[in-house]
Amino acid sequence: MQDTEPLATDSETATLQELTSKEYKYGFVTDIEADAVPRGLSEAIVREISARKQEPEFMLEWRLQAFRHWLTMTEPTWPNVQYPPIDYQDIVYYSAPKSKKDGPKSLDEVDPELLKTFEKLGVPLHERARLAGVAVDAVFDSVSVATTFKEKLAEKGVIFCSFSEALREHPDLVQKYLGSVVPYSDNFFAALNSAVFSDGSFCFIPKGVRCPMELSTYFRINAIDTGQFERTLIVAEEGAHVSYLEGCTAPMRDTNQLHAAVVELVALSGAEIKYSTVQNWYPGDAQGKGGIYNFVTKRGKCAGARSKISWTQVETGSAITWKYPSVILQGDDSIGEFYSVALTNNYQQADTGTKMVHIGRNTRSTIISKGISAGHGQNTYRGQVKILKSAEGARNYSQCDSLLMGERCGAHTFPYIEVKNPTAKVEHEASTSKIAEDQLFYCKQRGIREEDAVSMIVNGFCKEVFRKLPMEFAVEAQKLLGVSLEGAVG
Amino acid sequence: MLEIKNLRATVGGQEILRGLDLVVKPGEVHAIMGPNGSGKSTLANTLAGRENYEVSGGQVLYDGKDLLAMSPEQRAGEGVFLAFQYPVEIPGVGNAYFLRAALNAVRKYRGIEELDAIDFLTLVRKKMKLVDMDEGFLSRSVNEGFSGGEKKRNEILQMAVLEPRLAILDETDSGLDIDALRIVSAGVNALRSPDRAIVLITHYQRLLNYIVPDFVHVLSAGRIVKSGDKELAHELEQAGYAGFEEPPGDGTPVDVRAVQYRGA
Numbered sequence: 035m036q037d038t039e040p041l042a043t044d045s046e047t048a049t050l051q052e053l054t055s056k057e058y059k060y061g062f063v064t065d066i067e068a069d070a071v072p073r074g075l076s077e078a079i080v081r082e083i084s085a086r087k088q089e090p091e092f093m094l095e096w097r098l099q100a101f102r103h104w105l106t107m108t109e110p111t112w113p114n115v116q117y118p119p120i121d122y123q124d125i126v127y128y129s130a131p132k133s134k135k136d137g138p139k140s141l142d143e144v145d146p147e148l149l150k151t152f153e154k155l156g157v158p159l160h161e162r163a164r165l166a167g168v169a170v171d172a173v174f175d176s177v178s179v180a181t182t183f184k185e186k187l188a189e190k191g192v193i194f195c196s197f198s199e200a201l202r203e204h205p206d207l208v209q210k211y212l213g214s215v216v217p218y219s220d221n222f223f224a225a226l227n228s229a230v231f232s233d234g235s236f237c238f239i240p241k242g243v244r245c246p247m248e249l250s251t252y253f254r255i256n257a258i259d260t261g262q263f264e265r266t267l268i269v270a271e272e273g274a275h276v277s278y279l280e281g282c283t284a285p286m287r288d289t290n291q292l293h294a295a296v297v298e299l300v301a302l303s304g305a306e307i308k309y310s311t312v313q314n315w316y317p318g319d320a321q322g323k324g325g326i327y328n329f330v331t332k333r334g335k336c337a338g339a340r341s342k343i344s345w346t347q348v349e350t351g352s353a354i355t356w357k358y359p360s361v362i363l364q365g366d367d368s369i370g371e372f373y374s375v376a377l378t379n380n381y382q383q384a385d386t387g388t389k390m391v392h393i394g395r396n397t398r399s400t401i402i403s404k405g406i407s408a409g410h411g412q413n414t415y416r417g418q419v420k421i422l423k424s425a426e427g428a429r430n431y432s433q434c435d436s437l438l439m440g441e442r443c444g445a446h447t448f449p450y451i452e453v454k455n456p457t458a459k460v461e462h463e464a465s466t467s468k469i470a471e472d473q474l475f476y477c478k479q480r481g482i483r484e485e486d487a488v489s490m491i492v493n494g495f496c497k498e499v500f501r502k503l504p505m506e507f508a509v510e511a512q513k514l515l516g517v518s519l520e521g522a523v524g
Numbered sequence: 525m526l527e528i529k530n531l532r533a534t535v536g537g538q539e540i541l542r543g544l545d546l547v548v549k550p551g552e553v554h555a556i557m558g559p560n561g562s563g564k565s566t567l568a569n570t571l572a573g574r575e576n577y578e579v580s581g582g583q584v585l586y587d588g589k590d591l592l593a594m595s596p597e598q599r600a601g602e603g604v605f606l607a608f609q610y611p612v613e614i615p616g617v618g619n620a621y622f623l624r625a626a627l628n629a630v631r632k633y634r635g636i637e638e639l640d641a642i643d644f645l646t647l648v649r650k651k652m653k654l655v656d657m658d659e660g661f662l663s664r665s666v667n668e669g670f671s672g673g674e675k676k677r678n679e680i681l682q683m684a685v686l687e688p689r690l691a692i693l694d695e696t697d698s699g700l701d702i703d704a705l706r707i708v709s710a711g712v713n714a715l716r717s718p719d720r721a722i723v724l725i726t727h728y729q730r731l732l733n734y735i736v737p738d739f740v741h742v743l744s745a746g747r748i749v750k751s752g753d754k755e756l757a758h759e760l761e762q763a764g765y766a767g768f769e770e771p772p773g774d775g776t777p778v779d780v781r782a783v784q785y786r787g788a
Contacts, residue, residue, distance in 0.1 A: 494616025
């Protein structure tokens with residue numbers, strides 16, 4: 035365990051302040067009439083949400099069980115983050131943009147204001163999408179507005195649609211897998227999500243199919259004081275492959291918004307799921323006002339032998355991040371990976387990491403975590419590697435590197451290792467460094483401006499993770515880091 | 525090209541340069557020698573504009589412009605290059621990427637069109653021959669895991685690519701075996717030109733057998749106490765720096781300004 039406070043010279047701090055003052059680019063609000071339920075949470079609200087969505091009976095039952103369970107739970111206090119108490123009765127749990135009665139049949143029917151928003155976000159919904167080969171399921175506040183490429187995917191038997199649609203069209207599949215990785219009782223926020231989740235994405239890749247394109251969801255929180263509670267469920271049957279991209283942004287608000295999502299991944303024998311996230315939720319302003327609370331439960335289950343689940347995340351946004359994309363390695367010879375870049379600037383706080391639970395024989399996991407702290411940012415890596423008695427020959431390699439910029443930020447590492455099988459091999463490496471004055475001077479002496487130098491050094495630091503991202507995402511991630519760090523030299 | 529007048533600089537509150545004068549003209553190679561602690565590296569870093577090297581007096585004119593008023597990256601753009609005594613490692617940043625970013629930054633500064641990846645590669649391959657480097661260098665991270673000799677060769681490669689007008693080589697010979705010294709020196713000699721000045725900072729005369737300077741200066745206690753031609757280096761080799769050690773007392777030793785400008 036290490037806990038480090040950085041050192042910096044005054045002039046470094048001054049430049050840092052200047053560089054970190056970059057404004058949030060996606061902070062515009064779309065003026066759309068929203069159809070929302072009243073503020074607050076009760077059994078009636080849960081029923082209301084389910085009714086509006088015309089859900090099957092089992093779904094309502096599940097929500098209600100989750101809600102009743104949630105009432106018995108308390109908010110976790112162990113994360114290394116600070117925030118004022120959340121008033122769960124002061125949140126609007128469901129908000130859908132009002133649109134034509136039966137929902138849009140095609141892009142032409144989608145509210146042009148909404149499309150413009152996606153345009154600004156750079157979501158490739160139209161032709162650009164086709165060129166890029168990305169199928170986008172865009173979640174706007176709570177309802178999925180448009181899903182592209184459905185037909186092309188359908189040819190292969192791939193189902194990619196909003197969660198609501200999945201409940202209507204494929205209730206059996208949803209019922210079979212929902213909660214199989216993250217049960218509603220899992221934790222406080224997962225229970226809350228299970229009770230009130232409004233929409234999300236569903237993805238099913240049948241046996242032996244390699245998904246012909248990368249699937250992508252773009253999340254965005256628009257309405258004021260709306261909690262966004264999506265649910266993503268991805269199932270890859272025997273031998274199936276899928277790569278899934280998730281991007282997130284939210285407009286600037288000076289109040290805090292809660293985002294409590296659940297993502298479940300199921301990989302059967304020989305299946306492979308690659309899940310990449312670039313998260314750019316509004317982090318609050320330079321004084322720490324506003325911003326998203328991102329309390330997310332993400333977990334994958336390598337249910338079958340030789341299956342593989344890989345999480346790659348680049349976290350530059352949110353006021354507070356609390357998430358641990360994890361893998362349960364149940365099948366023999368299954369593989370779990372976690373590659374993460376988490377950046378905290380200004381007053382952002384992140385407590386993030388992963389859990390690798392080794393159950394099957396010869397299961398392998400790799401954890402590469404890169405934490406970058408600037409301003410007053412606090413960055414905590416929390417990881418658990420658990421090797422059960424049954425996990426003969428299991429192996430884990432973990433590497434946690436922290437980069438500090440300036441003198442008021444912090445990096446913290448909490449690795450938990452639990453080994454019950456003597457044949458297991460577990461390695462953990464950790465380092466903490468600072469963007470050194472000599473590195474910056476070296477770049478500047480070669481003519482490179484300080485901002486570019488910082489961006490270059492940070493990108494170099496994150497290279498192992500960026501390499502794991504799909505190409506377009508890697509470019510976006512690099513730009514995002516540059517933007518998030520502009521001014522943040524230390 | 526470079527005119528240093530009565531330069532004073534402090535590091536960590538301690539005055540290291542105490543009234544240094546030097547004039548360097550295009551095409552000239554000046555060697556600055558001196559014992560440890562005499563201010564050699566302070567001079568190099570001050571000229572390059574490093575933080576924490578505070579100028580407490582004097583003036584430096586570069587092409588008639590006030591060099592000390594410029595940021596480090598401006599100085600680079602103006603053609604001032606420092607070959608580092610301890611080249612810095614930048615993990616994860618490819619050598620080629622770094623070099624191209626640097627080249628395009630100075631080209632942009634100079635109002636020249638930036639080079640695309642292909643033209644850059646053509647250029648850099650040609651320059652690499654100067655310092656006997658193979659292609660493998662380009663994909664490695666900047667100086668990471670480089671041997672001492674490789675790091676110094678990399679500095680000279682950067683110099684060759686960036687084509688500075690004033691190159692300051694800070695102890696480029698330190699830590700080099702004889703073969704590496706030959707390669708590095710050959711690289712530097714190939715870069716000598718009528719419109720480029722080179723300032724060699726070195727502790728040992730050895731380097732000057734390979735890169736023959738036009739002028740040799742002895743730095744002691746933060747000022748130049750003797751200047752001469754390459755013979756001076758040989759004298760120093762024989763007699764050592766004993767005669768030039770920091771004098772006791774108030775730091776105002778013999779007035780040697782008279783000899784300082786000899787030939788400059």
